[in-house]
Amino acid sequence: MTAPATTVRPSAATTSRPSWPRVAGILILTGGVLLTAATALEIGTDVAVDTGPALAFRVLFLASTLAHVTAMFPLALGRGDGEGAVGSSTVGKLALLGFAAFFLASQSLYLLVASLLPTAEPTDGATVFLVGMRAVQGILLLVGGLVIVRARVLTGAARWAILALSIIAFALGVVVATSSVEALTNTMYFVSTGAQIVAGLLIARAGIGVAK
Numbered sequence: 001m002t003a004p005a006t007t008v009r010p011s012a013a014t015t016s017r018p019s020w021p022r023v024a025g026i027l028i029l030t031g032g033v034l035l036t037a038a039t040a041l042e043i044g045t046d047v048a049v050d051t052g053p054a055l056a057f058r059v060l061f062l063a064s065t066l067a068h069v070t071a072m073f074p075l076a077l078g079r080g081d082g083e084g085a086v087g088s089s090t091v092g093k094l095a096l097l098g099f100a101a102f103f104l105a106s107q108s109l110y111l112l113v114a115s116l117l118p119t120a121e122p123t124d125g126a127t128v129f130l131v132g133m134r135a136v137q138g139i140l141l142l143v144g145g146l147v148i149v150r151a152r153v154l155t156g157a158a159r160w161a162i163l164a165l166s167i168i169a170f171a172l173g174v175v176v177a178t179s180s181v182e183a184l185t186n187t188m189y190f191v192s193t194g195a196q197i198v199a200g201l202l203i204a205r206a207g208i209g210v211a212k
Helices: 019-042 051-077 089-114 124-150 156-178 182-204
Strands: none
Touching: 019 051, 019 182, 051 089, 051 124, 051 182, 089 124, 089 182, 124 156
């Protein structure tokens, strides 16, 4: 007589990972790659004059912006059940979605000024408005990153990825606003886009813990 067959039940450790971190991570990674290419075009060519590079820059820049904006939705809301990287935190959800809105607006204004209207001289009021929008979006991303760290939904280094991005974004803003050394400014742009790529990879491969 043979022993009765036993049914092996999958443990919690072997269950499949939720799809939303992978989706969010891939979107951030894609946005970082596209923005790196757009930045290289902007630095290496005259996107205000050369038609081909200008068109490529606009497409890459806009696609990157949309990828980053879209990534905030799975980060904030998970699979649509409201349980993303910030857990059940309403503040975290509002911060990430608010960042998405401000980021879309500020990036669109930058594209308009830098590429579509390159000969237009921005007024002091317009410059202050754009700087203010970027400051608000930076604060919102910082808050969202802090909530993600506190929630402990993402595990490992991915838990710190958004917070690190917000700190690098502030550093980039300071360098752009205060430095007249073009090489330093350009380097910081690529540090920022490189950090986006790394953050995307970390989040895409992240494990999921129990929210606190």
